[in-house]
Amino acid sequence: MKVVPLTCALGAELQGVNLAEAGRNDDLAGAINELLLKHKVLFARDQEMSNAEHAAFARTFGELETHPLAPSTSGEPGIIQIWKTPESPPERYENAWHHDATWRECPPMGAVLRCLECPPVGGDTMWANMELAYDRLPDHIKGTIEGLRGRHSMEATFMAAKPIDERLAMKERFPDPEHPIVRTHPVTGKRSLMTGAFMTHLTNYHTARNVRFGQDWQPGASALVSYLISQSFIPEYQLRWRWSPGSVAIWDNRCTQHYAVMDYPPCHRKMNRATVQGERPF
Template sequence: METSASSTPAPARAATGGTIEVAPSTCTIGAELSGVSLADAARDDVLFAEIRALLLKHRVLFLRDQDITRADHVAFARRFGELEGHPVAGSDPDHPGLVRIYKDLNSPPEHYENAYHCDATFREAPPMGCVLRCVETPAVGGDTIWVNMVEAYRRLPEPIKQQIAGLRARHSIEATFGAVMPMEKRHALRDRFPDAEHPVVRTHPETGEKSLFVNAFTTHFVNFHTPANVRFGQDFTPGASQLLSYLISQAQIPEYQVRFRWKKNSVAIWDNRCTQHYAVQDYWPAVRKMERATIVGDRPG
């Protein structure tokens, strides 16, 4: 399995008779595509299949100058699977599954995006992936960082891999999005979306690769308190919390990352099953408007 990519663009044949130019972004994650319209890919089976294959290889894809309609955006994303809204942000009423992420002077001071996270792991079946298009962006700032969590797992020390092989963890919307809500609303949110339990090491359902699957939504391990890990009760809380903090911190390592600078009509497509991302909130009081189609996923295994 490849863990690095050449910096030389690799042309791939497109169904339209042209070529998709593929320029890897870093040695471990990301590629920028050119010579393709997502509006065309939404209607072309062969072209879409090429893009899907490239996504599995590079984990996040970037495209520029995608002046497409919301209907095209949704149609392309739906080629991957059914779409879903967000339990807090909702969905565009005219285009179900399309979430408007608009940040301006009227936006509340939320800081959910500027943490390394994998989207909606508080769901029993987190999203398979997302297609995010930039509608408006600051002249400077507002970049997004993506992380290759397959590489993060691969390069863990072997004793850590052995320790976490069977561990499972809780992921919570109540402790994140719900934290700013009054108690009644927070509890109602928890009742709608009870904490989900996922393996700490996830196996990708298409590639078979293992990835580290803990992030900002993860609150604690559920099966750490065993004789192998705990000599005395004193070991339980610090041992588990320190290990979880260490694992979550792996997303911060630059060698696993790619950073993308947005322009209007730029698009990012990412595989949510093996990546994390971080939206840099350094642009206030400038305006940043994004629209995201989120693809329904499966239960992590």
């Protein structure tokens, strides 16, 4: 197996590897897990695997979870279909920087995404290193956000356009959780910035330390949230992957954000994803 770094910030391509075999080979799976901790996002091209092999490989990182809105493949509930067709509604959920499913109390550890069909041009996915984004914040910003927490919501994103009864029922099923703005990786101990498109507001900003008078909290907190979210926009923290059928991406959701670029004309883009259960952020 050859490991080819893709940028100075994150990402590496694995060459000469069979990911389906890694689902049956503990030594190979362990090596890939170590590489994921180092590079945060891994890629491999020309992978022939069934949905069952896809799920088996993803389970080498942990147990799989389902998504309440995305359909699962037949016979493999741990594999969801993220399929876009010319008939798909013009939804804009993916083309925003985000950690997956921070609207869960325990967001995913990571995911394994496999391309079945993609546009001839366009439809790339981008990732950003949120450890680097935190490390390079000015010291006074690090001091300001130490101990701050943010509210994350499915209701305000995926469910916003749904009828109110469906929206409220889903909110009861997935109450908006609160997560630290700066989280600690449970394996490496490194700190990273945890914001993204599912975060709606800061929950504990309104204190004497940050607020001079009652209405002062709103513009101050909003400006800070906008600034923190914008850190994933910085090219020096990013990589961009061009898909081809049979290519696979594996990412650590605890320290990266990603963005699915929806720049392609009406056509087919079919991706299958296995999402690995995670722990409560701290």
